[in-house]
Amino acid sequence: MSLKGMVSIVTGSAMGIGKEISLRLAEEGSNVVLFDIVEKVKDTLREVKDRGVDGLAIVGDVTKRVDVERATKDAIDTFGEIDILVNNAGIYPTKPFLEMTEDDWDKVLNVNLKGTFLFSRSVAKHMVQRKYGRIINISSNAAIVGFPGLAHYCASKAGVVGLTRAMALELAPYGITVNAIAPGPIETERMSTSSSQQADYQAFLRAIPVGRLGKPRDVANVVIFLASQESSFITGQLIVVDGGYTVH
Numbered sequence: 566m567s568l569k570g571m572v573s574i575v576t577g578s579a580m581g582i583g584k585e586i587s588l589r590l591a592e593e594g595s596n597v598v599l600f601d602i603v604e605k606v607k608d609t610l611r612e613v614k615d616r617g618v619d620g621l622a623i624v625g626d627v628t629k630r631v632d633v634e635r636a637t638k639d640a641i642d643t644f645g646e647i648d649i650l651v652n653n654a655g656i657y658p659t660k661p662f663l664e665m666t667e668d669d670w671d672k673v674l675n676v677n678l679k680g681t682f683l684f685s686r687s688v689a690k691h692m693v694q695r696k697y698g699r700i701i702n703i704s705s706n707a708a709i710v711g712f713p714g715l716a717h718y719c720a721s722k723a724g725v726v727g728l729t730r731a732m733a734l735e736l737a738p739y740g741i742t743v744n745a746i747a748p749g750p751i752e753t754e755r756m757s758t759s760s761s762q763q764a765d766y767q768a769f770l771r772a773i774p775v776g777r778l779g780k781p782r783d784v785a786n787v788v789i790f791l792a793s794q795e796s797s798f799i800t801g802q803l804i805v806v807d808g809g810y811t812v813h
């Protein structure tokens with residue numbers, strides 16, 4: 566499933582799932598534009614280049630239209646095209662519903678849903694001209710089942726699925742596919758350093774039929790398929806990558 570010579574943008578690529586997606590894209594031969602709010606994204610660039618492709622690290626905020634449009638322009642100025650966009654940046658702070666403030670709500674909806682809208686709109690305008698593109702949105706199995714303490718997060722990730730379907734319809738005539746992935750609990754650096762998450766994850770583990778937590782690579786491998794030419798007849802879909810948690 567070679568992506569040789571293609572150009573991808575991955576948001577939230579300094580760490581976790583986004584970093585692994587970037588490295589897998591690089592392994593398949595794609596040049597990768599890394600976008601994250603933290604400077605650490607420059608470390609991912611070194612690892613991308615170690616895989617024999619080119620890349621660019623951009624520090625910015627997915628909720629800021631100017632940052633998003635600057636990144637789109639920098640990617641096109643540097644590589645001449647964008648073939649693949651992965652909207653991965655996301656936050657998942659927990660708060661009981663009855664204590665949730667408007668500010669808590671806005672922060673999560675802004676990063677997870679508005680950020681996906683802003684980046685997709687900016688990059689799709691370029692993809693439409695080229696009549697080719699792959700947009701992959703990282704949702705969550707929290708779009709399908711409810712989780713206490715995550716009302717804002719569940720709503721944002723269900724919103725990403727709705728956005729994916731509508732975009733898929735409008736962009737299909739231009740050779741652009743738009744799909745979403747719903748990971749279940751995935752072991753990332755952030756998760757392994759948070760003791761409260763560790764406790765949650767032990768509970769998750771008992772409810773995952775395949776008997777293990779997910780790895781960032783489990784998600785990245787699905788991204789590679791959706792980013793490839795081989796997935797051209799799939800659009801507007803949500804692919805669940807959760808070891809069977811939601812069918813338990």
Ligand code: NAP
Nearest residue numbers: 577579581582601602626627653654655705748749750751
């Ligand atoms: P992570 O380890 O926290 O990495 C996310 C990266 O995105 C971080 O570097 C983060 O920076 C960055 N980011 C946050 N807000 C941003 C913004 N406004 N603009 C640009 N970058 C921003 O997260 P992850 O666990 O890999 O999750 C990645 C995606 O998968 C998220 O959309 C998440 O909802 C989804 N997901 C994760 C799991 C899981 O179990 N891990 C399960 C289902 C879905 P900071 O460090 O400053 O926040």
